Amino acid sequence: MLSIRHSGWWRITSFLSMPRSRFSGRKLSHNFCLPGVYKKSGHCKMPYLGSEDMLKELKRALSNPHVQADRLRYRNVIQRVIRHMTQGVDVSSVFMEMVKASATVDIVQKKLVYLYMCTFAPLKPDLALLAINTLCKDCSDPNPMVRGLALRSMCSLRMPGIQEYIQQPILNGLRDKASYVRRVAVLGCAKMQKLQGDCEVDGALVNELYSLLRDQDPIVVVNCLRALEEILVHEGGVVINKPIAHHLLNRMPDLDQWGQSEVLTFLLRYKPRCEEELFDILNLLDRYLKSSSCSVVMAATKLFLVLAKDFPHVQTDVLVRVKGPLLAACTSESRELCFTALCHVRQILDSLPGHFSSHYKKFFCSYSEPHYIKCQKMEVLCKLVNDENMQQILEELRGYCTDVSAELAQRAIFAIGNIARTYTEQCVRILTELLELKQEHITSAVVQVFRDLVWLCPQCTEFVSQALPGCEETIQDSEGKQALIWLLGVHGKRIPNAPYVLEDYVENVKSEAFSVVKVELLTALVRLFIARPAECQDILGRLLYYCIEEETDMTVRDRALFYYRLLQAGMEETKRVLCSPTSDHSLRLLEDQAEGSVNEWASDFNTLVPIYGKELWATMTASQITDLHCADSPCEAPTVVGEEQLISEKRVEVPCMNTSSSGVVLIPSTCLTAEQFERTWLNLGVGCQQTVPWKASVQPDTIQAALQVVHIQTIAMSKIGSQPWKAYLGAQDDTGCIFLTELLLETGNAQMQMLVKLSEDKPEALQAFILVLKTVMGTVAGLTL
Incomplete structure (x- = not known):
């Protein structure tokens, strides 16, 4: 074994440990350098990240024939390039060498090179075109992994003019025998449509994607749904009718957990035609309420709640069945999952106050939990209090009142104050004892609770008045x-x-x-x-x-x-x-304790609304600027072509209408609630009242689908067979003018009355809107004869 004395490291350490007296009056030689330091112009220079020397060294290594001949060395050099790229270094100067490195049979090397090209193609669009030939060639490679990798990389090249190169490979990929290539091609369709911008949607491509919903590979089916949702975003997204809904339900067992949750979300768009069909669907979905995946359980629960909106007992049974998964999520190690589950538990308790009362100990706070989870648990505990667990919950909250976190302690005091509206005597006693601690934040919170308490529960005024003396010495906020x-x-x-x-x-x-x-x-x-x-x-x-x-x-x-x-x-x-008499404040207490219907929040279940709150979420979504423009001519509803058609129902074909030239451009982003519609309707005068011939039976689904094509929103609509039959519609043009419409069909009348109101005085826009509406309704009447 070699002695350490003969190594270079020993010489360096010996040099560093020499006494300063040995170098007094001497000048160090310029030829001495530490290992790894380059000599240049007589001075030592340390290479730095992204330096020209480093880039030249990488370029020389990539161009070295000896390195290229050794597959392992060549791959290591490419990995160095990728490493520098991920660190933010501009290595675009070796783009040409990396393009040459893509011509290899090593699939690992191909992945690295394609990752590099997708990153720097926008910076080198001219050179990136040279890589198109290699990518197109790889799209025909015998290896399906290479074909899929090449197609995915082509669709990820964010450079102008790439659409004309990727269109044919995507169409070939949709018909590829390998399922992996079809998966990539389906997602590539959405990327290609995004690159095209506001261009008209290719109907043949949409039909091809609809036909792929019958694909044998379940991931291809889910990818088709997501791609159609992106491509048809201006038309309202993918259409889910009866054949497609039943097909997806039959394919559910083949899907993974992610696919199941996606399909369950899309099935919310389908409305069963009869009660028998509804319960057949619910029976098929029953097993997914017991899934091991929390996302699948939540998606299935929402679908149950929405479909069974006319059967409250079914909704209650479903919420009882998902109690176990929700409790498991509330005690999950994942803080994000725990917080989300707690928000949904609070939402359920608004309609079913005693739903989780027997499991109240599950919502006791742990010392290691973060602040936001503890606050959510305390709010849940306030909703679970009853005569049986009141003492235990109050004792638990009392312990939180002395927490080291002043904010958390105050939240616990406010929670006791909420419970005091029902159990006044016990809570006032606890709050009075807390005043004896003489802590500033505790005293302040208790006094605030006392103020609200005497307002809502005047019977406790005497106890509060006796506890107040001395509080002024502690309160500072x-x-x-x-x-x-x-x-x-x-x-x-x-x-x-x-x-x-x-x-x-x-x-x-x-x-x-x-x-x-x-x-x-x-x-x-x-x-x-x-x-x-x-x-x-x-x-x-x-x-x-x-x-x-x-x-x-x-x-x-x-x-x-x-x-x-x-x-x-x-x-x-x-x-x-x-000092005039005030209203009975106990009425407010009764309003707060009133139970809400499940249907009031069923559509918000498994969304971000329970987390942010309905008002905050409405503000956040309203502030988003959507750059959506109405096309000159409405697109025809896509259908699947072929012998075994998935969509066998009658289509709604709306005649092409150039609405912009007629004086109105309806935008698809209008979203009026029933309350907004009613408030606006009552404040507006009648703009126009006309009739359209109507001798057919009313088909609400057909009418709603036809109106959606021209971006007219259905606010409310009567059921089939209702007498008289009514519908309320809303639309908005690109100038902000709102059009509100009432459709009325009375018994034995051969004409449908249309009453239109608009928010601004625009006669030309009103006439253009009437023309669009009459054309749609006339087309629907002809279809339903």
């Missing part, structure tokens, strides 16, 4: 001060030292930083002055003088002037304004 001052002003006649506590606040009003506290102080003193004038007169005078003469905040000054003039009107008038 504005929310706590406002709550305490409000209590002293409204219920000060029950608190002996109320005027003197308010006097302390008046003495320090100049140093008060929060204007809301000053406004609350003014109101409280005026109210207390009405009940105890002798003790409050001098205090109120000083406060009014300061707020009117010295205060710079206009809100505080205006409020002080208002009270000053009100007092000049007399005590009776002041008392009538400030």
